[in-house]
Amino acid sequence: MSCQISLSRPIRQFTGILAITILTGAPNASANTLDRQLTALQDFQVVAHRGASGHAPEHTLPAFQMAYDMGADYLELDIQMTADGELVVLHDETLNRTTDAEGPLQDYTLAELQELDAGSWFNTTNPSRAQSRFAGTQVPTLDQVIDRFGTQTRYYIETKSAERDPTLEAELMEALEGRGLIEAGAVTIQSFSQESLRKVQAINPNVPLVQLVWYYPENEDSEELTEWTGVTPGPEAITDADFQEVRDYAVAIGTNMTYQGEPVIDEAFVTQAQDNDLLVHVYTVNGIPMMEQLLGWGVDGMFTNFPDRLIRLTQ
The missing domain is CATH 3.20.20.190 (Phosphatidylinositol (PI) phosphodiesterase)
Structure with missing residues (x-):
C-alpha cells in the first residue's frame, strides 16, 4: 500500500515517546x-x-x-x-x-x-x-x-x-x-x-499523533497570520521552541498550504519543522502543480481528495 519517493534528506530518528520506551x-x-x-x-x-x-x-x-x-x-x-x-x-x-x-x-x-x-x-x-x-x-x-x-x-x-x-x-x-x-x-x-x-x-x-494547524489572517487587511487554536504562532513568527512544544507529544504537524488561494507556508516552514523532528503533512491538495511544488519542498505527506493523482506523481 505504500507509495514511496526518494527524499534527499537523511531519515530522521524519532525521539519523544518512542525514545522513552526504548x-x-x-x-x-x-x-x-x-x-x-x-x-x-x-x-x-x-x-x-x-x-x-x-x-x-x-x-x-x-x-x-x-x-x-x-x-x-x-x-x-x-x-x-x-x-x-x-x-x-x-x-x-x-x-x-x-x-x-x-x-x-x-x-x-x-x-x-x-x-x-x-x-x-x-x-x-x-x-x-x-x-x-x-x-x-x-x-x-x-x-x-x-x-x-x-x-x-x-x-x-x-x-x-x-x-x-x-x-x-x-x-x-x-x-x-x-x-x-x-x-x-x-x-x-x-x-x-x-x-x-x-x-x-x-x-x-x-x-502516532498529528497536531493539525490552520493558518489565516486574523483580520481581513492583516498580512500577519494567526493559528486557529493558538497552538503555535503564525508561520512568520514560529520558532524552534514552538515546534519543539508540538514535538513533545506529536510526531507530525498537519498544516494548510493556502488560505483563500494565497500561500500560508513556504519551504522554510517545512524545513524548520523537519529540523525539529516533526514530519510535515499538508492538506488538502488537489491540483497537480501544487502537489509537485510540495513534493519539491520535501513534505512528508499530503491529504488529497484525488489520491490517484498524487499516487501517479509519486510512483
Whole structure:
C-alpha cells in the first residue's frame, strides 16, 4: 500500500515517546509496533482525505473503497458521536451539507442517522462524476469501515468536535484497541485540539499523533497570520521552541498550504519543522502543480481528495 519517493534528506530518528520506551528497556510489543509504524511514516504518505472524496461522496464506504483500490497509504476519516454514543464517520457537526436531513449530528441516534441519504448530494454537486449507486449511501460507523478494510489498512483518524464529546477519546481508543488496530500499527490520530491529542497519549502512548494547524489572517487587511487554536504562532513568527512544544507529544504537524488561494507556508516552514523532528503533512491538495511544488519542498505527506493523482506523481 505504500507509495514511496526518494527524499534527499537523511531519515530522521524519532525521539519523544518512542525514545522513552526504548530507554526503559521494556520488552513492549506495542512499542515495537509503534517503532515499525514510525519507520513506515518516513516514506511519503498519500492520505485519502475523507476517502477518494473527489470521486465519491465523502466519508462513505464507496469513497473509502475507491481510495483503498487506488493504493492510498491512509484512509482519512473524522470521528464523531451520535446521540446514543455511537462512533460514526462524518466531518460536519450538522447534517445539512452531506445528507438529506438538517440539524446537529448529536441530535440523531445511530438508527436515525443511518436512515439518511448521504450520497445523492454528491451527484447533484458533481454531475460529471455522478453515479446512481451513490444515492442512498449511508453514513458509516467506525466499525463498518474497519469491518470493510480490516487491520492491514492504515487509518488517519481525526477526533472531531472533541470539546463537545468529552468521552470521545476514551470511546475511540477502546474501539481501536478492541479491534486490534493499535497493536497492528494501523492508526494515526490527528486533531486541532492539543487537549484531545494529550488525552489520547495518556490513554495509550503507542499511537502516532498529528497536531493539525490552520493558518489565516486574523483580520481581513492583516498580512500577519494567526493559528486557529493558538497552538503555535503564525508561520512568520514560529520558532524552534514552538515546534519543539508540538514535538513533545506529536510526531507530525498537519498544516494548510493556502488560505483563500494565497500561500500560508513556504519551504522554510517545512524545513524548520523537519529540523525539529516533526514530519510535515499538508492538506488538502488537489491540483497537480501544487502537489509537485510540495513534493519539491520535501513534505512528508499530503491529504488529497484525488489520491490517484498524487499516487501517479509519486510512483
